[in-house]
Every structure is written in structure tokens, then in C-alpha cells.
Amino acid sequence: MKTITQTTTTTYEINRSKFIAHLTTPDNFKKLREELKVKHPKANHIVYALRELNEFAQIVENSSDDGEPKGSSGVPALNVLRGKELINVSLLIVRYFGGIKLGIGGLARAYGNATKKVVEEANLIEYIKEIDYSFSTPYNQIEKTLYNLKQLDITKFTRDFGVDRVDWTITTTQEKIDKLNIS
Numbered sequence: 001m002k003t004i005t006q007t008t009t010t011t012y013e014i015n016r017s018k019f020i021a022h023l024t025t026p027d028n029f030k031k032l033r034e035e036l037k038v039k040h041p042k043a044n045h046i047v048y049a050l051r052e053l054n055e056f057a058q059i060v061e062n063s064s065d066d067g068e069p070k071g072s073s074g075v076p077a078l079n080v081l082r083g084k085e086l087i088n089v090s091l092l093i094v095r096y097f098g099g100i101k102l103g104i105g106g107l108a109r110a111y112g113n114a115t116k117k118v119v120e121e122a123n124l125i126e127y128i129k130e131i132d133y134s135f136s137t138p139y140n141q142i143e144k145t146l147y148n149l150k151q152l153d154i155t156k157f158t159r160d161f162g163v164d165r166v167d168w169t170i171t172t173t174q175e176k177i178d179k180l181n182i183s
Contacts, residue, residue, distance in 0.1 A: 014102070016098025022093070033048070053087055061078060076112040130172055134170075137166050137182065
């Protein structure tokens with residue numbers, strides 16, 4: 001499976017209709033959707049498709065046709081995400097109607113092609129499952145722990161400074177947790 005780390009935007013045009021596709025992370029989805037509604041008030045539709053893993057490692061999917069004929073836009077876009085085996089991604093496609101009706105088949109192809117184009121331009125990376133791991137250290141081990149985290153390229157961590165110890169929570173792969181030298 002593959003995923004992304006940053007938003008990618010492309011434009012696809014067919015028969016004067018314009019499809020502006022945005023591939024982003026799930027945590028940026030709601031914010032980007034609101035921004036697009038404000039930025040494109042004259043757009044006819046803002047279609048979306050989502051694929052992400054929940055806390056039980058199950059793939060959760062959702063899509064919306066946003067007023068397009070049922071099944072003509074959100075599902076074809078979602079099918080491209082499935083076919084490319086993308087996970088933890090959100091897709092928003094803004095459509096401006098060009099005056100020529102595309103038909104249901106034409107809409108499905110157009111939304112699918114817009115999705116393919118934005119996926120091709122996105123910087124895809126291999127998806128690696130990360131988990132949270134918590135541990136404690138005495139104060140005299142803070143520098144050593146920071147050094148170990150840096151050596152393993154673990155950058156997602158929080159610290160809670162208690163009375164006699166520091167409680168750490170890191171987010172990383174199981175492989176890196178196994179290599180972590182906490183003593």
C-alpha cells in the first residue's frame with residue numbers, strides 16, 4: 001500500500017468542463033473542503049473520495065457525488081484510489097460545468113481520469129504502520145534518550161515532565177521501537 005505526505009493538485013479538462021483534483025491527507029480533508037467552498041463559489045460540484053485505516057487496521061472508505069448523478073463521480077474516483085492501493089488519503093475534485101453534457105459514462109471517465117492524473121503527480125511513499133509507545137526515564141537520561149530517538153529518526157514524540165521522571169510517548173514503527181535502547 002502507498003500513501004502521501006503532502007497535498008497535490010492538478011487540473012483535467014474535457015469538453016470545456018474543468019476538474020480540479022486535490023489529493024490530500026485525511027487530517028487536512030475538512031479544512032481543505034471548506035477552503036475550496038470559499039475559493040470556488042461558482043463551482044457546480046465538489047466531489048470527494050476517502051480511504052483510511054481505522055484503529056482496528058480496517059480500511060474505511062467513503063465518497064460523495066455532491067449532486068452529480070448517483071454513482072457517476074465519487075465511486076469512480078474511489079475505484080482509482082483502490083486500484084492504486086492508496087491508504088490514508090482524501091480526494092476532493094472541484095468541477096466547473098463547461099456547457100456540454102458528458103453523460104453518466106462520460107462523467108465517470110472524467111472523474112476517474114482526473115483522479116488518475118493527480119495520483120500520477122503525487123509523491124507516493126510506501127505506507128508503514130506506526131504505533132504509539134510510552135515509556136519513562138529519569139531526568140539524567142533525557143539527553144541519552146533524545147540521542148537514541150535521533151539515531152533512529154524518530155521525530156514524533158511528546159514528553160511530560162513529572163516530579164521524579166519524564167514520561168515519553170513516541171509514534172513510530174514496531175521495528176524502531178524494538179531497536180530503541182532505553183535503560
